[in-house]
Amino acid sequence: MSQESQHGKWSISSSEDEDERLPPSGTTTKSDKTTILQSPSPPKTDSVSIKVDIKPEQCDTSTSSLFIGSEARKSAASNQVNPVKFETSPSLAGKRKKAVPEGSGWALSDSDDDDDADVKKKTINNNIPKKEPSSPQAKKQKVANERPPSPHGRVYYVDEPEDFFESTFPSLNDTYGFYLNKVTGLDQKYNSGALHIKDILSPLFGTLKESVQFNYCFDVAWMVKQYPEEFRDRPVLIVHGDKREAKARLVRDAQPYPHVKLCQAKLDIAFGTHHTKMMLLWYEEGFRVIILTSNMIRADWYQKTQGMWMSPLFPRLPKGSSNTGESPTFFKRDLLEYLATYRAPELEEWMQRIKEHDLSETRVYLIGSTPGRYVGADMDQWGHLRLRKLLYDHTIPIPDEEQWPVVGQFSSIGSMGIDKTKWLAAEFQRTLTTLGKSSLRSDPPLYLLYPSVEDVRTSLEGYPAGGSLPYSIQTAQKQLWLHSFFHRWKADTTGRTHAMPHIKTFMRVSPDFSELAWYCITSANLSKAAWGALEKNNTQIMVRSYELGVLFLPSAYNMKTFPIQRNPFPVSSPSTGFPVPFDLPPISYTSKDQPWIWNIAYTQAPDTHGNVWVPS
Structure with a gap:
């Protein structure tokens, strides 16, 4: 069975679900496959990838260290480095589809993907078409066929405007503590009331002493640069779930920063991942919890819709006080119980700090x-x-x-x-x-x-x-x-x-x-x-x-x-309306719509940068 749309065709098998026998969420299969942005090449020329001078991240880490994390994220990074402009000739698309059988995919799962890495590493590597050595002529064509500048210029990431990181208390959502992230490339009013990581870590919210970053994916060098200079040497604990090669890379990337320590989450059930995203921030003035959806990499804070809950500033309980500092929602108890499941000595001091603070204002x-x-x-x-x-x-x-x-x-x-x-x-x-x-x-x-x-x-x-x-x-x-x-x-x-x-x-x-x-x-x-x-x-x-x-x-x-707050932007004052981050009512798929499948080709139409998508 197959489905076909303006974006191409993908094959559907009638195989039974084998959920319990498949590697679930977080299985990262290492292979040499990448997804590139490319398109048909002009007539009478060989098929080539075009490499443009694009910075995957504005940090000092090497390219390989930026690819820590899932294969999907590695693919996206590769896409940004090796895009190819859209052409009308079908020659390259046809060749690529023969090299990678339609619908075969990669079977590589992200931290968010579940129960479906059903092709083993050996199988994947055996299916990789052998690459021919690049010729000097092909190298010249890379320059000749270089795509036009994208809407963001010649670098993938553009610098944010000077006022991008300015936060002021009047625009904050004091009712719910729920925020969206700032997005580069949008009109300023649509970032009103939104927060960037630099806003969160700014002195505006407290004089930081120490912090913990729980997450799935880290770019350590980029993360360190998000802290203001006056806090940049304050102790940071990274809680992660990386193992083996990924852990070794994370250890290597943290070595230049003696104030950054690592804590590995125990994953006792096969194929589980450490997908929690939370910050614990300890200030001279108190303590704060932030629970969010962004990984600790620049791509997640650049042009994606993310969300976060920011707690009030929790004051320290007076010594000898009989007040437990518990909230009506038992947030303090539940947070301590959650942290206890890590069974990590590195978190014991933080658990004690939480006990010493008043979390009674929490309503979630x-x-x-x-x-x-x-x-x-x-x-x-x-x-x-x-x-x-x-x-x-x-x-x-x-x-x-x-x-x-x-x-x-x-x-x-x-x-x-x-x-x-x-x-x-x-x-x-x-x-x-x-x-x-x-x-x-x-x-x-x-x-x-x-x-x-x-x-x-x-x-x-x-x-x-x-x-x-x-x-x-x-x-x-x-x-x-x-x-x-x-x-x-x-x-x-x-x-x-x-x-x-x-x-x-x-x-x-x-x-x-x-x-x-x-x-x-x-x-x-x-x-x-x-x-x-x-x-x-x-x-x-x-x-x-x-x-x-x-x-x-x-x-x-x-x-x-x-x-529901229908038009949450621009934010001018606290509102009792809840800022739902998408339009209502939802619009159902039409017969022409297909859900995004990340490991099949899309060559029928270019994206906003003039490129197409071909897994290879």
């Missing part, structure tokens, strides 16, 4: 995932059952709730099974539709927002944005049923349409899309590895990865529902 609930198999009361502590428990305990049924849609938005998709009853409806959708202690099991509409090929093609980054959307053909071809739930990533009213999402959000919204019953921002994508899957006749839940997010419930804000 913590939702974490940690690797393990949990039974009994522990099943409600982690993953989607944690979300279900909170919705059961702290929300109330809504009249006609079966008409209140559930909206999920994410940047990667795992293997869901051969139909929706295997996990999506049986477990996850039941969690998302829980409202209070009602026995009613409503079946409201489920809208899943995931970028189409056209969304990626017309984005600010163009096709390289797809390197952070690692939905593979191997997964997609086994769950075509899932695509009927898909809706376009669209954000016209926010003015941020063309910044592809890496943010992950889940929510329950009113039929007229004016109110929220609840809202969650998290590092967890649509995967069993991230949210957990029930086992042993629903008496046990198995979670593979570390994830972290926060849940906003109206009851914690003395509201019945959250009003």
Whole structure:
């Protein structure tokens, strides 16, 4: 079976789902394959890649060190370094497709991809076509055929304007502490109230003494430069999940910075990843927690839509005080329990610091995932059952709730099974539709927002944005049923349409899309590895990865529902409206739309930089 659109054709097999036997989320298969941006070459010339003087990152690290992380991210970096302009001749596209069989893909998973690295390294390497030695003539053609300058100039990353990093307290969202990231290339008003990492670490928010950075992907040199000069030598602890070669590279990259220390997260279940993204910031004035969706690399803070929750500045408790500093949402307890799962001596001092601070102003609930198999009361502590428990305990049924849609938005998709009853409806959708202690099991509409090929093609980054959307053909071809739930990533009213999402959000919204019953921002994508899957006749839940997010419930804000802020930009003052980062109502895929599949070719139309996408 095959599907065809204006963006090309991809083959679909009828293979059965083999979810339990496939390497899940975070399996990084090392191979020499890369994805490049390229196009058909002019007639009567050989097919060549064009290399342009483009800086993948503005930092002092080597190119290889910038590629730490998933194969998808390596692909995106390679795309930026080796693009080729779009041509109308089909010659190169045809040759490339013969070299890489259509639909064969790479079977390489990102930190966000789940259960689908079903081709082993040996198989992949055997399928790599042997490269012919480059000739002097080909080298000359690289210069002659060099693409025109992109909209961003001759370097991929452009310098932000002088006022890009200016933050002022009046524009901050004091109601929810929920922010989007700043995006280079947008009108200034669409960055009003948004934050860049330099804003977060600026002296405006406190006199920093030490910090911890939890994340999946790091560029250490770039990270260090984001700290203001006066804080740049303050101790930083990196909590990561890298092993073997990736860990060795991270250790090497941290060596020039004696104030940077490393802490490896224990991943006791195969193929799990450390996908949590959190900052712990200890100031002279107090303590702050930030839970976010961005990796610690420049690409994630440049032209992608990301989100974060920033806590209030937590003051230190007076010595001898009987006040525990706990919040009504038990955020302090839950954060300490989450950190304890690392079993890391490096975090013990930080846990003690948290105990010494007053977190009582926190109004969000913590939702974490940690690797393990949990039974009994522990099943409600982690993953989607944690979300279900909170919705059961702290929300109330809504009249006609079966008409209140559930909206999920994410940047990667795992293997869901051969139909929706295997996990999506049986477990996850039941969690998302829980409202209070009602026995009613409503079946409201489920809208899943995931970028189409056209969304990626017309984005600010163009096709390289797809390197952070690692939905593979191997997964997609086994769950075509899932695509009927898909809706376009669209954000016209926010003015941020063309910044592809890496943010992950889940929510329950009113039929007229004016109110929220609840809202969650998290590092967890649509995967069993991230949210957990029930086992042993629903008496046990198995979670593979570390994830972290926060849940906003109206009851914690003395509201019945959250009003949705329709036009959040520019931000001028605190608002009671919740700034949903995409347009509502969602727009479903048309018959011509295809979900972005990152390991197949797109040669029918150029992206915003005049390039096409061909895995090779």
